[in-house]
Amino acid sequence: MPAKYFPTHGHLLVCQGPNCQARGSALLHRALWNHLERTSLAYYKRGGTLRLTESGCLGACSYGPALCVYRADPAAAGLEEAWYAAVDFPLAARVAQAVHDGAPLPAEHRYGPEDGTQR
């Protein structure tokens, strides 16, 4: 029997490497999960569209907690990606809401490529 598949708009990853954990990324991950649950943004809730997982080091060790997000970009027939450093809960919640809404992603604390679209 095939596993149930939950379609999603995007995937958020919160770094749980040692440097980010020293800056509170475990608490950030837990708070973001609670938020996705409470607001029904989590993929398994009715109308929810977001996945959230822990990740290994995202390469911004001196500026954690680090968060990256991937979402489908139908206009470009590709994948949009965004990377964030020094993430606190309000910023993580804004990123999550923007991914869910299909809105432009917040610009503050972004690092990495200017145009995050991969084709």
Ligand code: FES
């Ligand atoms: S430990 Fe989080 S970016 Fe390296």
